[in-house]
Amino acid sequence: GEEVAQTPKHLVRGEGQKAKLYCAPIKGHSYVFWYQQVLKNEFKFLISFQNENVFDETGMPKERFSAKCLPNSPCSLEIQATKLEDSAVYFCASSQSSGYGYTFGSGTRLTVV
């Protein structure tokens, strides 16, 4: 399809629980990006993929965050042992060529209580 599909739309987790978010990029797009938006304002880059390979992971808090993009499966972002500060909207974007023609999904709102 011509949209980036993110599931679930909303996710509530108790502090310390695991959270897993999914992203189906647009068919034919080889680049996938994850961003975190806190307080409806600033976007923080987390990680990017070129097909199933990590392209840039400089934004990932690696001790608790992990991500994968496997063939024939939605990409995923997993947070182990969530903290209150992880509450945010997580956006996935895909593009045909790196950096250009980004299309964003509608996001997953994660609330950690």
Next chain:
Amino acid sequence: GESVGLHLPTLSVQEGDNSIINCAYSNSASDYFIWYKQESGKGPQFIIDIRSNMDKRQGQRVTVLLNKTVKHLSLQIAATQPGDSAVYFCAEIESNFGNEKLTFGTGTRLTIIP
């Protein structure tokens, strides 16, 4: 109406008037710039882009101006409509053969007054 970027994150404009949203970017090596519109509960939506070899680009009711000397970007929206109410973000990219992530500005909330 006109915003001054980071120091005035909200802008209210009368319907039908023109609006100007400003953005100061940080990386002098950035060579591609994009304006996004974000409505409540949605992801950023592409509005217009410009490469660093240009200083102006026009779309339908929107114009982007780039001043590389002072690292400043602006978005002009002509004849604003209620549907233009949203938060607007500028974003920059430095093409770097493997590091082409978007770096977003803080955002400006535009409210169109009917």
